[in-house]
Structures are given as C-alpha cells and as structure tokens.
Amino acid sequence: MSLSRRDFLRVSMSAAGGLAVSLAWPHRAAAEQAMAMKLPPAVSEPLGAFVRIEPDGRIVIGARGCEIGQGVRTSLPMLIAEELDVSWSAVTVEQLDYGLEERGTPPTLVSRYGPQGAGGSTSIRDGFDELRQVGARARWLLLQAAGAEWQVPPERLRTQDAQVIHPDGRKLRYADLARRAATLAAPQGKLPVKEQSAYRVIGQRVRIVDGRDIVTGAAHYGIDAAVPGALTAVIARCPYFDGAVAEVDDSDTRRIPGVRQVLTIEGPRPGASLDRNLAAGVAVLAEDFWSAQRGRQALRIKWTPGPGVQESSSALEQRALAAFEERGKIARQDGDFAAARRSATRVIEHTYIEPFLAHATMEPPNALIDLRGKRALLIASLQSPSGASRMVNAMTGIARSDIAIKLPRSGGGFGRRLANDFVAEAVLVAQKAGAPVKVIWTREDDLQNDFYRPFGVHRLAATLDASGRVNGWSHRVAATARKYRAEDMEDDPDWVGCVDPDGFPAGCVPHYLAEFLRVEFPLARGWWHAPLPTFAAFPVESFLDEIAAASSQDPLDLRLALLGSPRELDYRDHGGPKVHTGRIAGVLREAARRIDYGRKLPPRHGIGVASHFTHGGYAAHAMEVALSGAGELNIVRCLCAADIGEVVNPLGAEAQFMGATVCGISAALNLQITVRDGRVEQANFPDYPLLRMAGAPDVEVFLIDSPFPPVGAGEMGIPPVAPALANAIHAASGRRLRRLPLGPQLKG
Amino acid sequence: MAIELTLNGKPADFAGDPSMPLLWYLRDHARLTGTKFGCGIGYCGACTVHVDGSARRACVTPMSSVAGHAVTTIEGLARAGTLHPVQQAWLDEDVPQCGYCQAGQIMTAVDLLKRTPAPTDQDIAALSNLCRCGTYPRIRKAIRRAALALRGEHA
Numbered sequence: 001m002s003l004s005r006r007d008f009l010r011v012s013m014s015a016a017g018g019l020a021v022s023l024a025w026p027h028r029a030a031a032e033q034a035m036a037m038k039l040p041p042a043v044s045e046p047l048g049a050f051v052r053i054e055p056d057g058r059i060v061i062g063a064r065g066c067e068i069g070q071g072v073r074t075s076l077p078m079l080i081a082e083e084l085d086v087s088w089s090a091v092t093v094e095q096l097d098y099g100l101e102e103r104g105t106p107p108t109l110v111s112r113y114g115p116q117g118a119g120g121s122t123s124i125r126d127g128f129d130e131l132r133q134v135g136a137r138a139r140w141l142l143l144q145a146a147g148a149e150w151q152v153p154p155e156r157l158r159t160q161d162a163q164v165i166h167p168d169g170r171k172l173r174y175a176d177l178a179r180r181a182a183t184l185a186a187p188q189g190k191l192p193v194k195e196q197s198a199y200r201v202i203g204q205r206v207r208i209v210d211g212r213d214i215v216t217g218a219a220h221y222g223i224d225a226a227v228p229g230a231l232t233a234v235i236a237r238c239p240y241f242d243g244a245v246a247e248v249d250d251s252d253t254r255r256i257p258g259v260r261q262v263l264t265i266e267g268p269r270p271g272a273s274l275d276r277n278l279a280a281g282v283a284v285l286a287e288d289f290w291s292a293q294r295g296r297q298a299l300r301i302k303w304t305p306g307p308g309v310q311e312s313s314s315a316l317e318q319r320a321l322a323a324f325e326e327r328g329k330i331a332r333q334d335g336d337f338a339a340a341r342r343s344a345t346r347v348i349e350h351t352y353i354e355p356f357l358a359h360a361t362m363e364p365p366n367a368l369i370d371l372r373g374k375r376a377l378l379i380a381s382l383q384s385p386s387g388a389s390r391m392v393n394a395m396t397g398i399a400r401s402d403i404a405i406k407l408p409r410s411g412g413g414f415g416r417r418l419a420n421d422f423v424a425e426a427v428l429v430a431q432k433a434g435a436p437v438k439v440i441w442t443r444e445d446d447l448q449n450d451f452y453r454p455f456g457v458h459r460l461a462a463t464l465d466a467s468g469r470v471n472g473w474s475h476r477v478a479a480t481a482r483k484y485r486a487e488d489m490e491d492d493p494d495w496v497g498c499v500d501p502d503g504f505p506a507g508c509v510p511h512y513l514a515e516f517l518r519v520e521f522p523l524a525r526g527w528w529h530a531p532l533p534t535f536a537a538f539p540v541e542s543f544l545d546e547i548a549a550a551s552s553q554d555p556l557d558l559r560l561a562l563l564g565s566p567r568e569l570d571y572r573d574h575g576g577p578k579v580h581t582g583r584i585a586g587v588l589r590e591a592a593r594r595i596d597y598g599r600k601l602p603p604r605h606g607i608g609v610a611s612h613f614t615h616g617g618y619a620a621h622a623m624e625v626a627l628s629g630a631g632e633l634n635i636v637r638c639l640c641a642a643d644i645g646e647v648v649n650p651l652g653a654e655a656q657f658m659g660a661t662v663c664g665i666s667a668a669l670n671l672q673i674t675v676r677d678g679r680v681e682q683a684n685f686p687d688y689p690l691l692r693m694a695g696a697p698d699v700e701v702f703l704i705d706s707p708f709p710p711v712g713a714g715e716m717g718i719p720p721v722a723p724a725l726a727n728a729i730h731a732a733s734g735r736r737l738r739r740l741p742l743g744p745q746l747k748g
Numbered sequence: 749m750a751i752e753l754t755l756n757g758k759p760a761d762f763a764g765d766p767s768m769p770l771l772w773y774l775r776d777h778a779r780l781t782g783t784k785f786g787c788g789i790g791y792c793g794a795c796t797v798h799v800d801g802s803a804r805r806a807c808v809t810p811m812s813s814v815a816g817h818a819v820t821t822i823e824g825l826a827r828a829g830t831l832h833p834v835q836q837a838w839l840d841e842d843v844p845q846c847g848y849c850q851a852g853q854i855m856t857a858v859d860l861l862k863r864t865p866a867p868t869d870q871d872i873a874a875l876s877n878l879c880r881c882g883t884y885p886r887i888r889k890a891i892r893r894a895a896l897a898l899r900g901e902h903a
Contacts, residue, residue, distance in 0.1 A: 069846025069881050207842040214847035215835040215854060217782015217822035224781035232776070257765065288776035289785075290768045362786055362794060362848040362880045411784070411848025412880050443787045651842055655886070659845055662882025685791045685878065694873040696884035 010049075010112075011141060011186050018054035019178035021138040022062075022112055050080060050096075050113065050131075051138040053178040059086050059162060062096040063209075064113040065123050066383050068413030069659075070714040071652035072123045074209045076131055078648055082201040083135030083193055085159040086174070093209045098385040098405035109400060116407070118383040119418050119527065120574050121615040121712025124648055128710050136191040138181075145181040146172050196646070205651035210409070220408045222381030223440060225368040230436035231260055233429050234292040236299055237279035237449055239679045241522035242270040242306030244280045252298040253284055258291025262299075265428045270307055274485040274524050276391070276424040278449050283429045289440055308522035309678035313455075316480070316675070317353065320457040320519045323478040328517035329493065332501035335511035337463075340472030344463035348550050352460070352539035353739040355672035356480075357453035357528050360688060363411020364446045365422035370436035371396060376403045377436075380426075381410035383417035391420050395427045414663075415527035419451050447688055448680040451526025452673055454480045454498055455519075458539035463511065468551050470562060472511035475499070475540065480521045482531065494518055497527075500536040500573060504584060504613065505544075507569040508562045523675060529663065530715035532573060533614040534722075538668075538740060541610035541723030545730060555727065556592050556609055560585055575616035575711070583643050586704060587611055587620035590641035594702055595622035604628065605636065606731025610723035617644040617716035621661065621724035627732045631747035635665070635725075639700035640717055645708035657717035658699040664721025666691040669743040751815040756780075756824025762811055770814055771795045771806035774821060782822040782851050786878065793877030796852035796859075797821050803859035822851035825858065834858045837894035845881035853877050857891050861898055867891065 014020040052060040061080050065072035077093045099112030115126045139159055146164035147154035149172060158165050162174045196203075213219035238244060250262040267280030282299055286292035341347055367380035369392070376398050382388055385405045393400045410417060422439060430437040441449075456479030463472030482497030495501075495516030506512050528534065544562075548555040566582025588611045592598075595607060604626055611620035624637040640657050647653050670689045674681045682688045701717075722740060729746075730736050737745050750763040755778060762773055774780045774797070783806055786794030790808035797806045798820040825832045831839070834857050844850045856877050864871050872888055879887070 067846075071845070207839065208844060208847075210847075211839045211842065211844060212831075214844045214850055215822075215831065215838045216826055217780070217851050219847055220781070221784075221848060223785065224775075226779075288768075288772060290765065290772040290776070294765075360880060362784070362792070362846065362878070364785070409848075410846060412846045414880075440785075443789075443792075655842065655845055655883070658885055659882035662884060663880070666882070684789055685787050686789075690878050690880060691882070691884070692878060693875045693884050693887070696882065698885045698888070 011182060011184065013179070013182040014049070014052045014054060016054045016056070017179055018052060018175070019138065019141065019182040020049040021051040021134065021141070022049040050134045051084060053138070053174050055175055055178055057173065057175040058092060059090050059174065060092045060094050062113070063093050064096050064099070064116050066116060066118040066385065066407055066410060066413070067095070068118050068383060068410040068417070070118065070123070070656060070712070071208060071649065072118065074206055075124060075649045075652055076127050077209070078201050078206060079127055079131035080135040082199060083132045084139050086162040088201050088204065088206060090162055095407055098389065098407060100389060100400055102401040116385055118413055119415065121617065121715045124710050124712045125616065132193045133191060136193055137187055140187045140191055141181040141184050142174050142177050144184050145177040148180065149177065202648050203650065206649045207651065221363055221411050222368070222379060222408050223363055223366045223411070225379035225406070225408065225438065227368065227370050227377065227436050230368060230370065230438050231285040231287065231433065232289045232292050233283045233285045233437050233439045234289070234296045234442065235265070235281040235283045235425060235439065235445070236296050236301060237281040237445060238267060238303050239448065240303060240305040241308040241678060242267070244304040245282060245301060246304040247302040248282050249300040250282070253295040256291060256295045256298060258287040259284060259295040260287065261285040261433050262295070263429065263432045265425065272485065273487045275487055276421065277428060278421045278524055285429065285433055285437065293442070305678060306522070311522060311678050312676045313674040316455060316519065316521050317457070320478040323517040323519055324459055324476060326517065328476065328515045329495055331493070331495050331499045331514040331516055332506060333513050334506070337472050337474050337511045337513040340463045340511035341461070344472065345466045346464040346551070347461060348464070348547050349459065349461040350543060350546055350738060352458045352542060354456050354458070354535060354538060355674070355740060356455045356523060357667060357671055358447050358450045358673050358682070358688060359414045359416035359528060360447060360690065361410070361412035361414060361416050364441040364443060365416070366438065366440045367423045367426035368436065368438040369423070369426040369430050371398070371430050374398060374402055378403065378423065379406040379408060380423060381408060381417060382420070383410070383413045383415070384420060387418070388420045388423045391424055392427060395424065396431070414529040415531060416450065418527050443685065444683045447673070447682050447684065451524045453528030453531065454482050454525045454535065455521065456480070456498060456535060460539055460543040462543070462547050464551060468553070470505070470509055470547060473505055473509045474513040474515070476515045476517065478517040478519050480523065480525055481518050482525045484525045496573070497532055498535060500532050502569070502571040502573065502576070502579065503536050503540065505562050508564060508581070529660070530614050530718050533612050533715070533719035537610065537612040537719035538722040538726070541612070541720060542726050542738065545608070545727045546736060556588060556597060559588055559611070571613070575614065579613045583618045584611055584613060587618045587641045587643050590702055590704060591620040591622040591639060594639050594641060594700065595624060595637060597622065602626070604732055606728050606733065608724045608727025608729070608731055610720040610727060612719035614716040614719050616711035617713070618642065619657070619716040619720055621720040623724045623728040625725070625728040625732050627729060627746070633729070633746055635697040638697040639702065641702045641704060642716055643704040643706045643708070644713055644716060645706050645710040647703055648710055650703060653703060653713040654701040656713040657701040660715065660717030661699045661721055662691060662696045664718040665696070665725065668722035668725050668740060669695070670741050672741050751811050753814050753816065754818040756820055766810060766812035768811050769807050770797065770809040770811060770819065773811050774806060780821050780823050784848055784851060786849065792849070793856060794849045794852040796855040796877065798855060798859065801862065803856050822855060825854070832858060833897040834861065834890070834894040837890040837897065840893060841886045841890040843883050843886045843890050845883055849877060849879045853879065853887055857894065860891070861895055865895060865899055867895060
C-alpha cells in the first residue's frame, strides 16, 4: 500500500517523555471507513513506534518486518534513519510486534506499521517511499519544535546527526526537542526527501543490527519462546495424505515422566481446503520437548490411509508425460505457433523435468500460543502475521485486535512460513489442552509435511526460419498446480505459479504459446524461494542453450539477439507490470564480461550463463565448471550480476545473492522430494542433502549501478543458478541434463 | 541421583532422564536457548557445543555422558563481555543471514582453530555444519580472519 491522504501520522509522547511517531494505515478490509477516524489523543505508546526520540538521547527506530534472514530488520530502519537525518551508529533498532488494533467509533481495524509480512521480495519495494516518509515526518516535527524554540521559521533551519542547526550556528539536540515535538500537529501530505547524492545511510555497507545477539546466542527465534505454564507439544502426523487416525494406544506414552496429555487432532477433510493444519495426528504434550518426543515414540497408532495411498512419483511422471497428448489451458498466445511449426525450416523440441522441493528451513516450524479467554498471544517464526492473525481469529473467535503477535527472528523462511499450518496446530492443541502450548516440529515432520515446490514437466519447442532465427516458441507445462486446495486463490487461473506466460522470450518472438496441463497429485504445494521464476528458469534457459547448440550459435549471442532493442514489455505476474529487455541484456553482458566469456578454456572446462527476471529484479549467473571423466564436478568460478535498482544496503544485498546462489546450487545438484506408496520418502537431512561447506563455491556478486527504484534482493539470485550450471556442464562435457536434480546423473 | 556438570564455568545439576540429550537440557531446563535444534540426529551441527573444550553435537549427547564434564555453549564463549575472536570475525564479515545455524558454526570453528591454528582450505572444507541460507563463503572468510587474530596477526 502506498502512502495516500488516507494514512496519517501519529505523534505522541513516549513513556519516557520523548517523541514517538507512528503511522496508521487503514486496514485493507476497512479502508473506506478509515477517512472518518479521529486521531487519538497524545498518550504514551505502549506498543512501540517507528521512531522514538527520548530525552536521554536515545534514538530508537522500529523494525516492522518479519526477519527471516533477508535483512529487513536492518534495511528498513535504514530508510527511516536516512530521512530522520541521524547517523546509523546512533540508532537502536527494536523489533515491532504485529501492529493491528482497533481505533475510533465505530471501531475500525488499523495497521500501525503497514505491510509486515515477508514474501515476494516486497519489503524494500513497499517500504522505500513509506519509511523514508516516516523519517522525514519525524524530522519535520523536530524542525517545527526548534523553530518555535528559537522563534525562527523552520525553513531556515537544517539538520545533521540528530541535531537541528540554526543559521547562526547554534544547535539543539533532537533529544532536547523531543518533548516539544510530541505536542505538535502532524504534517499534512507528502514531504520532500533527500536526493541520492545527499544519502548518508542508504547505500552504505551496513552489518546486520542483531549480529552481536546472534553470535552470542542471545537472539530470539520463535522456537525460543516461552510463557509460564506452557506445555511443549510434538505431533505424530498421519504419513498418508488425507489419512486419519484409526486407533491410538497411548498407555506407554502416559507412563513417561513429564508427559501431561495426549490428544488427537483432525486433519483436513479429503479434497477440502488446506488452509489450516495439513494432517491428522496425535499430539503429546509434556513439560519439555524430550519427554514429549519420547512420548510420541511410545505411541502405537493405526492410520487410515487416505485416497492417495497408491500414489508415487513415478506414476506422477508418467501421467505428466501422457498429459501432453491433450490440449491444456492457454496462458498466452501470440501469432500462430502451429502454423509456424508447419512452415518452419527447423523445429527443436526438448522435455525437462523438475521435482518437488521442500523448504527445509534450519529452524523447524513451531508456534507458541496462549489463549486467554478473549485475548491471545502468538509467538512464532512467521512470514505472514496477517494470515496468522486471520487464522487465529477464525479458529477462536477472538477479535483480531486482541490477538497479540510477536515477531521474533525466523530461522529461514523461503516461503515455508507463508503458510500458517503450524499455527493452526498450536491453536487446535491449545484449545483441547486448556493450556498455553508450544508446538515444535522435528526435521522429519518438516520434510514430510510441507507445502512443496510443484513438480513439473516442461516441453519446449522452437521453430527456426530459413536464416536460423527463432520465430516461434512453445512452452507447455504439465505440472501439479501450485494453486491446489487453496480458497484464497479462486480468482486466479490455475496455471498461475506454474506458467510464466510473459517470461522471456515472450514478446520477443512473433509466434508464442504458453500452455498449462494440470496433473493431479495429493501433495500440498506452496511457494518456494522465488516460486515461479525458479520453476520457469531451468527449462527456458537450458532450452536456449540447446537451440544455440543445434543451430551453431553462441548461447549469449542468441539471447542478446532475441532480446533485441532495449524496451519494456508487459509482465502480468509478480514483479510486473513491465519487464525491461535492456536490463536483462545488461546483467547478461555484465556476467559475461566478469567471467571473461569466450576465452579459451582448459579441457573438460565449460562456461554456462543464464538470466532471469524475478519479482521486479534482474539477475544473471555465469559459471565455469570442470567435469572429470569420472563425473566429479568442480565449480571453478561462480558469479552473479544483478540489477535490483537502487541498493539500500549493498553488504546485505550481496549476502542475499551469495546465499541464494549457494541455495540454488544445492537444489540444482541434490534436492528432490519423492513419493512412494502415498508417503514422502525423505525423512531427514541425509535424504535431503543441502550443500555443506565443501560443495559451496565462493560467489562473486556484482550489483549494477542502476537508476531504477529499488526492489528486494532475497529471491532474484536463485532462478538462473540451475540452468547456468546445466549449461556449464554441457559446455564442459557435451552432456545435456534435462532433469533436476543434476547430481545423481553426473556419474551415471 | 542428579547429574552434576560444569555449565559455562558454573556448577549445574540435572535430576531428570539421563537419556535426555544435552540439547534439550540446555534449552528446556537450563534455559540456554542459543544452542539450536536442527535435525535431532547429529547431522546438521546447529546444536554444536563444547564438552571439555571439544565440539560435540548436543542433540545426540545424552546427559549421562556429560556427568562430571564441562559444557560450554555459545552463551559461555565470550569472556567478561569481550567476544571470542571467532565471534568478532563473524561480525566483521557480516556472516549471519537468518542466523539460526551460526551458534553451531561458531562453536565448530572455535574447535577447529584450537586443534588447527592455521587451517588449510581442505581443513575448512571438511566442516560439516549445514547452513540453509548459504553463508558458507563468508564463514570461510571469517574463519581465516579469526585464525589470524588468534595467532596475533592482522587480517
């Protein structure tokens, strides 16, 4: 939501007598009522604020987002500090709670801090204007206060390092103005912000704000939450999709010291929406995790398998391949691909296969909930606190403004925590137990009960005219729809999330077809680290190299020729509404230049490149690999060039691209989730081998100096990785691998 | 009979199930939550602590085995508010992203540098702790920086 006349500044006295500044956005559901809302009187701010300037000199900036490792606890407060005109070293950052409350008559929900979720690399894009305005408005109040103090028009004053400076050189500290500023009326409308050349915080290489807490073990994650009287629950979940608990013998469990309760929770009805918990199960509640886990191991449960008990990955793959015999839903059609195919000088066609993937956040899902009559407290590692708030409200009837949600650090997100199934479990268990409950998942629970990245088979065909130019492109996707048993996606076509109808080379070839063939499978699907781009990039960018090889063109030249002149094209999915061909070409050229593309390589070495447009940002990877005759892969050089517009914190952004690249290699080489006899086969990390130190190359990151507005950095670095690697392997060995993960095929 | 141990330099005792892994004693009973749960099978290293100065995976270390021994956790690594050079190197290189695995990474790196003050690339590559965010390149830099600091040289 962008700032508009409907938002308003809330100026108040902090508990210590200083200035506290917040905004309140009308909550989406009640936006039209918000105009009538009245400013509350200036009172102390018990819930925190974006900016607090205390008489003792402390400058406290609130961090609104869910910190999942993407760095928003650092980068978002930087935006406020810039316009407040304080040096970063003078700032203390405090995490804000989820800020939903009722105000006014009639009561209306307002969001105190605006968007707080983490998903789609949107935090910086959403916050760039809003949060700079927060800082500018707090500074404006301090200027007014100083003007009143000195009897000078505020326009004649300037600020620097948390001081207001008089034209004659006198200075007043913000701290000394805070009390007066807190009594002033808020500014109206949008304030001017600094030119880029005047930045003192944005663009600096800033280390994460709670680094010291992390390296001393003091940082708090959801799994570290505690409230008095809370019981720890572990849940034995039905291993079959849509299965149920047939029989439980908990007699041994109840004899284990520390075990307090054993209770059964129901799963979703077969075929019903997966918007609560994912599976039926038996919860063991105990005084500590170990007692609960021992209790769980002592359960004797008979499961009723669901209708998917016969399902397997091999059957799914057969169904997907067979699906290409039919016609599917057309997501985009330009020109007439069928006619182009009939008249083509040459047709190239290949099929690529991508597996289900689990998120495997280092911190397994967990949630602590304390239901206290008409109020609730939720502490959990979340990406969607608004979703959690709605869910707790729907399940308990407790008003959303009375559901307090703390936002501790999360041990990774990658899209897993956009679902709140683990919160639903905690609510169900707490309601039955009549006590505060902390549900903790084991790694096995996590790998076997995820919202997985969809499985898909991609069939790509390209037509070449007599001069060797690509004039037709068909991308048919037979996949398990990401939109699966989800009520909140009814408005979207079911190919959304599996087909990227406007992705390159759409708009760059006259005859273009994107088609979706839905394949049914009972595994839950969700959002996985740059969900659609990661899914789309491997087949498209591998196929481009295959066309180049088949038509004796250079892969980079082929891409640049297809991209054509720099221009904007329509892009409907997340990150649109436009994609810029010149920026794609820009990152490709930069990656190629940095790796010295085209140089002579040693035997068995090869360089691969790939790029992708992801959530409004542009990235290209270039990799040089060596592949021994025995199939030993060595990533000799790995680099990424990215254009994410203006960069708020280069040190943090480089870390995001470095990390995403390593994660991308991990997934491309080794990761897959498979199903046999209606159950997920992988149980723990040995079956789902994330890269370790030895397999992770150094990653060189080059952020392009870009005049465009900033977008995020969390996800753009992953989609080009798998195809760049596959292309490099082909360049080194002549072997084209069209199935992920690549690793098991290297030695075959 | 209660199990007695030394925990971050202070005496501690535990009267519960002797088969309880050290990890869950630390987290649920000693309320030292800096040591993290990642896999429960000693594979990922998020729970790494020191027992008598050597790295140990706390999720597969029963309490009975630490009776009479000295356990150091991430909370006990800094001395009198001064960070251990490995912790300082982690800050200097801005290693953590989500940060969840980093306590285990740091305890593992401290152990490595104690055994091998001048680690080779191969020594560092042999470390098996998992990081889902992919911070390995910065971990390598931080270990090299800390190794220099511990040997009294400048990075």
